Amino acid sequence: MTSVRLEAITWDRLADLLAERLFDLEPTDGSPWPRIAFDGAPAARPGDLAARVAEGLRARGRPSRVVDTHGFLRPASLRFEYGHHDVDAYYDGWFDTRALWREVFGPLEPGGTGRILPDLWDPATDRATRSPYVELPPGGLLLLHGPLLLRHWFPFDLSVHVRLSPGSLRRRTPEGEQWTLPAFERYERETDPASGADVLVRADDPRHPAWNG
Secondary structure, eight states: OOOOOOEEOOHHHHHHHHHHHHHTOOOTTSOSSOEEEEEOOGGGOHHHHHHHHHHHHHHTTOOEEEEEGGGGBOOHHHHTTTOTTOHHHHHHHSBOHHHHIIIIIGGGSTTOOOEEOSOOEETTTTEEOOOOOEEOOTTOEEEEEESSGGGSOOOOSEEEEEEOOHHHHHHHSOGGGGGGHHHHHHHHHHHOHHHHSSEEEEOSSTTSOEEOO
16 A cells, blocks of 8 residues: 555544535546445444435435445355355355446446435345335436445446455454455455555544554
């Protein structure tokens, strides 16, 4: 990871500044729907930041839709084909990227319908959610959050990486999920999301984040 100067900030102020930045964001490919990544391990809680930003956008009169990639997990028979603690399977095969392309990114391409599927699979029941499609109006933003997002070629117009140091990630990851930690080590090594993201947020102290402005 390249050394980056970070400034202390509150979560509320961070969300407000991001909403302000996103308000005028226009995709470079001509799509009317900006697509934003909130990348981070589950312990970093990137979805919390995405929800705060969505509220900031709503207050400014800009519609958005928060989508969690955990709603696009593959069925348990595929996730656990090589055992319940297979790191390579978690890294490469837990999330249904084809479904994300088809149901989320495809409809938001230039000339798309704007009708996206907010989720596809419920890991608790291991069944399809059967959620209805929702329409994102032109100018509405997709706020997609989840782990390992920046290793795919998703067409994000801006990316936010919520980072935990290895020690913080270990401490804040539940015991039953500690087996996933090597996947995040590999992600750091192969993708270097802290350097590749447009916005870097350090969340080692959950009460006092810092960011690169």
